Amino acid sequence: MPAPKPRVMSHAAAVGVWAAAQLVPSPLLVIGKEHVGGGVRWQLTPILYSFGITERPWRTFLVSPIARHSGSIELHVSPEWACCAPEDRSSWLVRAGLRLYLPLLEHGEKLSWSIGSAYYRAAGGGGASFDLGLLTFNGAFGLNVTVSPWLARRELISALTIRLF
Amino acid sequence: MRARSHIALVLSLTLPGCGFAWRALKRNLSAPPERVLAHKITEPIRPNARLAALWIGHATVLLQIDDRFVLTDPVFVHTLSQASPRLVEPGLDPERLPPLAAVVVSHMHFDHLSFGSLDEIEQRTPVVLVPPGVRANMPRYSFEIRELEPWASYERDGLRVTAVPVQHVGGRYALDAAFETRAFTGYVFEYHGLSVYFGGDTAYIPSAFMATRARFPTLSLALLPICPDAPRDFMQYTHVSPNQALDAFTLLGARQMIPIHFDTYINSDDAPGACPNELRARMRARGLSDEQVPILAIGEQRVLIEK
Numbered sequence: 274m275p276a277p278k279p280r281v282m283s284h285a286a287a288v289g290v291w292a293a294a295q296l297v298p299s300p301l302l303v304i305g306k307e308h309v310g311g312g313v314r315w316q317l318t319p320i321l322y323s324f325g326i327t328e329r330p331w332r333t334f335l336v337s338p339i340a341r342h343s344g345s346i347e348l349h350v351s352p353e354w355a356c357c358a359p360e361d362r363s364s365w366l367v368r369a370g371l372r373l374y375l376p377l378l379e380h381g382e383k384l385s386w387s388i389g390s391a392y393y394r395a396a397g398g399g400g401a402s403f404d405l406g407l408l409t410f411n412g413a414f415g416l417n418v419t420v421s422p423w424l425a426r427r428e429l430i431s432a433l434t435i436r437l438f
Numbered sequence: 439m440r441a442r443s444h445i446a447l448v449l450s451l452t453l454p455g456c457g458f459a460w461r462a463l464k465r466n467l468s469a470p471p472e473r474v475l476a477h478k479i480t481e482p483i484r485p486n487a488r489l490a491a492l493w494i495g496h497a498t499v500l501l502q503i504d505d506r507f508v509l510t511d512p513v514f515v516h517t518l519s520q521a522s523p524r525l526v527e528p529g530l531d532p533e534r535l536p537p538l539a540a541v542v543v544s545h546m547h548f549d550h551l552s553f554g555s556l557d558e559i560e561q562r563t564p565v566v567l568v569p570p571g572v573r574a575n576m577p578r579y580s581f582e583i584r585e586l587e588p589w590a591s592y593e594r595d596g597l598r599v600t601a602v603p604v605q606h607v608g609g610r611y612a613l614d615a616a617f618e619t620r621a622f623t624g625y626v627f628e629y630h631g632l633s634v635y636f637g638g639d640t641a642y643i644p645s646a647f648m649a650t651r652a653r654f655p656t657l658s659l660a661l662l663p664i665c666p667d668a669p670r671d672f673m674q675y676t677h678v679s680p681n682q683a684l685d686a687f688t689l690l691g692a693r694q695m696i697p698i699h700f701d702t703y704i705n706s707d708d709a710p711g712a713c714p715n716e717l718r719a720r721m722r723a724r725g726l727s728d729e730q731v732p733i734l735a736i737g738e739q740r741v742l743i744e745k
Contacts, residue, residue, distance in 0.1 A: 276641035279607045279675035287616030327583055329574040338611055339553075343577040379554040380577040383520060410520055411611060438613060 291335050294437035299417075303355045305426040310356030312364070314432055321347035325376060335438050338411040342381025345374045349389070357426045358396065366395035366424075368402060382411050393421060400424060412436060458672055458707065465704045466522045473526045475737045483507075483536050484741055489632055489658055492739035494529040496702035497550055497638060499661055500739075503629040506539040506597050510625075510636050510661065511550040514558055519548040522703045525710070529737030538563040539597045541581075544638025545622035546572055546610040549703055553577055567592055567599055569623035575610060588623065589653070598628040602650045604640035606676050626654050632743070635660040635690055639699065641675055642682040647689035659742060660692035663699030665713035666706025673706065680717035684724060687731070694742055695731045702736065 282290070301312035318341075321332045325343025332340050341347065351368045358364040370391025378384040387406040393399055400423040408415030415434040422428060482500055484490045490502040497511035514528045532555070541563045543551050556566065556579060565582045573583050584592060586601035593599075601623045608614075608621030624646075627634045635650065635657050651657070664680040666673050673679075678686060680697070687695040700713040714733050721731055732740055 275643055275645065276605060276674050276676075276678075279605070279641070281607060281619065282613075282616040284616055287613055291613060325577050327573050327576045327578055337575055337614060339575055339577060376577075379515075379552075379557075382553060438611070 288335065291438055297435055297437075299432045299434045299436075301353065301355055302431040303357055303427050304429040304431070305357055306428065308357055308426070312353060312355035312430065314351055314353035314355075316349055316351045316434075316436065318347045318349055321345050325380065337438065338413075339380065339382060341374050342385040342408065342412045343376050344381070347372050347374070349391070351391070355427045355430055359425055362396040366393050368393045368419075370402070372404070372406075374408075381408075384409050385412065387415075387417070393424060395424060397425070406434065408434065458669060461707060462704055463521065469523050469525065469704060472516060472524050475527055475529060478527075478737055479530055479739055480534050482530055482534060482739060484739070486744055487741040488630070488745050489634070489743040490739060490741045491659065491661070491696055491734070492530060493696065493698060493734040493736055495524070495526060495736045497544065497663065497699050498528070499636070499696070499698060500530060500535065501627065501634060503597070503627060503632050503634065506595075506629050507536045508597070508599070508627050509535065509538050509541045509559070509563070511544055511638065512541055512555045512559055513549060513552040514555040515552050518552075518703055522549075522705065525702060525704070526736045532558040532562075535559060535562050539594065540564075540592065540599055540627075541566045542599060542625045542636065543568045543572065544604075544624065544636070545569060545606055545608060546575055546618065547639070548610070549705060550638065551576075551610070565592065565594075567601070567625070569601065569608075569621050571608060571618045571621040575614075575618070575621075586623065586625075596629055600626045600628070600653075602626050602635070602653075603643070603646040604638060605643045605646065606639045606641065624650070626650065626657070628654075632658045634658060635662075635692060637662045637678075637686070639663055639676065640678060640686075642678045642686065644685075644689055647686050651689060651691045655691065657690055657692035658694065660687050660690050660695045661698050662686055662695055664697040664717050665700035665708055667713055667716065668707040680713050681720045683717070684720055684726065684731070694729075696740070697731065697733055 298313035303310040323330045323340040323345040326340045368391040372389030374387045376385050385408050389404045402421035404419040406417035417432040419430045492500040499510045501508045516524045591600040604624040606622035608618030625636045662683045664683045667679045
């Protein structure tokens with residue numbers, strides 16, 4: 274008897290799973306000058322240029338891990354809720370910026386690092402932030418440190434990044 | 439209603455796989471240390487051979503066809519995707535490989551396409567042949583990466599490699615299987631009147647094996663996977679069982695078969711040795727000899743046709 278055809282998700286279902294996975298936030302550890310708190314962050318990649326991949330360097334939103342971690346530069350948008358904003362202000366903010374990914378081991382699938390800068394917009398104003406990251410397991414997990422020198426009470430944020438594609 | 443059927447499909451695809459993946463993960467976490475081979479081959483070139491095969495492990499085989507060398511699905515790394523440790527060290531160190539005429543990759547799964555392993559052999563091959571859709575998922579190397587459509591051939595200096603149909607799933611990171619629906623293949627190598635079939639990973643598809651036989655009626659050797667077998671209701675879509683591998687061998691009409699893709703990594707519910715033991719039992723029932731189906735140990739090289 275011939276084997277039945279493998280059951281593979283449709284494009285639409287796969288995009289749906291991906292979209293649902295993007296709702297899983299990365300937990301944050303917020304370190305202000307006089308306190309420690311928590312938060313959550315989401316991330317999206319509207320466009321990415323991979324210089325580490327053989328073919329099709331431009332990717333949007335749904336980015337294969339090898340395209341990102343073999344060497345790439347992305348435009349990212351990250352909404353986040355980081356605790357401990359000054360009392361009369363919202364703790365929500367959004368960052369948009371550029372991030373560079375470079376491979377360390379096995380073309381970045383095993384280990385890669387990232388460096389980026391972004392403009393954030395929070396209640397009370399905007400400013401610049403800078404981040405540094407280390408990622409493993411095909412980029413699914415990582416540690417990211419974001420420094421926002423002018424973001425009151427949230428100057429340093431560490432994130433355990435969780436990402437599917 | 440449509441959304442509900444999509445959710446049902448996603449759950450039906452995900453839940454059985456989750457159970458199996460969880461069991462495989464638990465077994466991998468308690469896997470024994472990598473077994474070291476006592477007498478490893480250091481000189482794989484066999485001057486007396488017209489056709490020789492060295493099983494390096496899993497789907498990695500060094501084929502010698504007269505004076506040409508071909509390597510299949512090169513994987514030399516000690517851990518797959520940081521989760522699945524190798525059970526037995528590679529049967530040949532990559533620095534001991536002879537100059538290769540070609541390397542083939544059957545699909546993108548971690549146990550068949552290893553970027554770290556390709557780094558180790560980068561200077562030893564002019565070309566890596568891959569199925570459609572794989573180039574866009576491969577990092578840059580100094581060798582040429584060429585995609586072959588089904589039945590398309592690559593030819594150089596008398597060696598011809600033809601992509602032949604198999605049934606498996608594409609993708610590398612699970613979700614991308616939905617997008618890479620053609621990214622898997624088998625191959626036939628032809629040189630100096632000899633031809634060898636490499637099945638990569640495949641389910642049991644008689645029509646594909648018969649079509650391959652129609653185009654390559656005098657196969658000297660078939661390299662066929664025999665594992666993973668269990669759980670069969672999950673594996674049947676993408677992997678032949680040991681018994682089906684023998685059926686495929688018969689349909690291909692090859693003179694000899696070497697079983698591959700077993701006892702190197704843990705990627706199923708199969709106990710160590712279960713697949714080759716089942717194969718031996720099925721061989722006995724069919725009256726097939728060890729000469730027709732030699733079961734190599736990892737690191738073992740066999741001269742199949744002498745000069």
